[in-house]
Amino acid sequence: MAKETAKTDKAAVYEVAFHIVPTVSPETLPKEFDAIKAVLGGVGATIISEEAPKMRPLAYTMTKVIGPNRHRFDTAYFGWIKFEAAPEAIAEVNKAMDASDKVIRHLVVKTVRENTLHGERIMAAERAAAEAKANAEKSSEKAQDTDKAIDKLVA
Secondary structure: OHHHHHHHHHOEEEEEEEEEOOOOOOOOHHHHHHHHHHHHHHOOOEEEEEEEEEEEEEEEEEEEEEOOEEEEEEEEEEEEEEEEEOOOHHHHHHHHHHHOOOEEEEEEEEOOOOOHHHHHHHHHHHHHHHHHHHHHHHHHHHHHHHHHHHHHHHO
16 A cells, blocks of 8 residues: 555656547547557556547658558647656656557657646736736826816816
8 A cells, every 4th residue: 555655646747749640530530549548547647638639730741650661641630638647657658659550759748737728828818808908098098188188278
């Protein structure tokens, strides 16, 4: 029991982002996504959040050797999974992802549990709202100053 507690104390939060080959049919895409989640489950990872893969154009052509052939891809299914695992498990995740013929490329990064993507969007929206309110207040003050100046001239 103490061994398990020590293992969870050392666990960290990671995110794996990946490109799946575009030759996978949309019908079998969930199966490939589940296979990646199974790799994480196999190393004792706990999934925190995820985004199912979606077809995206790639910024540049990527190549992958599948069997005896080198394949080039301009599009791929992109998805990600945030998970918690022991640091020792990451080498196994990388090995399994590299061995997959369906994964063009992947990247595992250490991150935080909080949802940073939506947090940044919310903060940007709040900043924009605050700026709009400040601009509206300045316009209102200018209009009041203009009214006072007109009243002085008329009086």
